[in-house]
Amino acid sequence: MNNISDIIKFCKSINRIVIYGDGNIGRTVRVFLEEQGFKVSSFVVTNIDIPHILMGVEVVSINDYISRISSNAYNSIGVIICMNEKNIEGAKKKLAEVGLNSYFIVNDMLFQQIFIKSNFLYKYDKPDKKINTLMYHRVGSFEKDPFELAVDDSTFEEQIKHLKENYTILKSDDKWSDIDEKSVVLTFDDGYVDFYSKVYPVLKKYNVPATVFISTGNIDTYNEFWWDELEKLFLETSMIPEEITIIDDKFLKDDYSDNESLLFAVHKVLLSLPHLERKKIIESLKKQFNFSSYKRDKYRVLTRAEIVKLADDPLITIGAHTVSHIVCDKENEDVQRREIIESKEKLEEIIKKPVSVFAYPNGGYNARIQKILSEFGFIRAFTVELGCADENSPQYQIPRNVVKAWKGKKFESAMRGMFTAFKTI
Numbered sequence: 227m228n229n230i231s232d233i234i235k236f237c238k239s240i241n242r243i244v245i246y247g248d249g250n251i252g253r254t255v256r257v258f259l260e261e262q263g264f265k266v267s268s269f270v271v272t273n274i275d276i277p278h279i280l281m282g283v284e285v286v287s288i289n290d291y292i293s294r295i296s297s298n299a300y301n302s303i304g305v306i307i308c309m310n311e312k313n314i315e316g317a318k319k320k321l322a323e324v325g326l327n328s329y330f331i332v333n334d335m336l337f338q339q340i341f342i343k344s345n346f347l348y349k350y351d352k353p354d355k356k357i358n359t360l361m362y363h364r365v366g367s368f369e370k371d372p373f374e375l376a377v378d379d380s381t382f383e384e385q386i387k388h389l390k391e392n393y394t395i396l397k398s399d400d401k402w403s404d405i406d407e408k409s410v411v412l413t414f415d416d417g418y419v420d421f422y423s424k425v426y427p428v429l430k431k432y433n434v435p436a437t438v439f440i441s442t443g444n445i446d447t448y449n450e451f452w453w454d455e456l457e458k459l460f461l462e463t464s465m466i467p468e469e470i471t472i473i474d475d476k477f478l479k480d481d482y483s484d485n486e487s488l489l490f491a492v493h494k495v496l497l498s499l500p501h502l503e504r505k506k507i508i509e510s511l512k513k514q515f516n517f518s519s520y521k522r523d524k525y526r527v528l529t530r531a532e533i534v535k536l537a538d539d540p541l542i543t544i545g546a547h548t549v550s551h552i553v554c555d556k557e558n559e560d561v562q563r564r565e566i567i568e569s570k571e572k573l574e575e576i577i578k579k580p581v582s583v584f585a586y587p588n589g590g591y592n593a594r595i596q597k598i599l600s601e602f603g604f605i606r607a608f609t610v611e612l613g614c615a616d617e618n619s620p621q622y623q624i625p626r627n628v629v630k631a632w633k634g635k636k637f638e639s640a641m642r643g644m645f646t647a648f649k650t651i
């Protein structure tokens with residue numbers, strides 16, 4: 227009792243269909259059932275690192291799935307086991323353990339029939355968008371990393387090695403036509419010194435191209451980005467005032483469980499402001515904190531000499547990221563134009579080459595900013611929206627996927643997920 231009419235009968239007999247297994251068998255069955263008019267509510271798996279969306283359906287661990295189902299709904303759930311034969315016994319045991327008794331096994335024979343009958347290959351054999359731009363900020367170890375910008379050295383090298391061995395690596399300013407293979411573009415935002423000291427040596431070692439988007443305002447200085455200054459104020463200062471004033475708002479230290487939550491609250495307000503206003507507020511905060519400045523080597527941006535060396539290597543593309551790391555859509559047109567063109571011209575003057583790619587600081591953009599980029603001759607701009615691109619994607623809205631300090635299998639599955647998670651069905 228295990229043929230196509232049996233699986234259809236099974237699906238008709240239950241209210242909620244769950245597929246156990248998110249590999250090729252599960253995906254094929256998912257497409258087949260959809261073609262037959264059945265809706266699959268979830269993919270479940272025994273272990274998962276990062277829950278995600280696959281072909282428009284969530285993928286969650288079976289324990290998480292069960293934890294949110296009320297016990298009287300158990301009877302309405304039917305599980306379709308979609309695994310290699312050697313794993314089926316383990317899956318049955320797991321189902322018994324969590325109390326799901328209604329299941330159907332797709333064995334090899336049935337899988338072959340379903341595979342032939344469904345349009346899986348036509349629809350899903352290859353990802354529809356093959357260009358996955360990864361977004362990094364910093365590499366190294368930092369005592370504090372409240373905004374989770376850093377990947378440690380050894381994890382970073384492991385990630386680059388995996389990417390080199392498994393994906394085609396493109397440049398941000400490549401042509402991007404006829405891309406048949408799953409491809410990755412590496413980008414690093416802001417232009418911190420660790421791009422030179424930590425990232426570049428690894429890129430060289432594995433012969434991997436990458437782009438660094440540099441905010442030019444702090445080149446050759448020890449001035450820090452505004453969020454780093456805030457972090458310094460709130461997490462390195464021993465004396466935080468009981469009450470902080472930002473414009474007309476008061477922040478009471480007692481209202482927050484710790485300094486970090488207070489930092490996040492202030493950060494959120496500042497992020498929504500034009501940069502000159504933000505600058506003024508940070509100066510006022512420094513006064514309120516009685517703060518005397520000191521320099522931190524790890525927080526500076528690249529020097530002119532470092533940028534020249536990087537740009538001399540064909541592996542490295544230098545991209546613009548405004549002068550003051552403005553959130554572009556929060557500024558007026560004059561500021562937008564000035565910040566974009568000045569950063570481009572400054573970088574071009576340093577590297578003696580055209581700068582043609584741009585990343586929106588904090589992902590802020592709108593139609594007017596895209597028009598400015600096109601006037602100034604940029605060929606591509608990168609957002610912080612999740613997803614993958616192809617050669618037909620709008621050139622000033624290339625999505626990017628954030629990389630965290632994921633190791634081993636977790637990184638591998640996160641990478642696979644990025645290519646499949648955004649498909650629509």
Ligand SMILES: [Zn+2]
Pocket residue numbers: 415416547551586587588
């Ligand atoms: Zn940035």
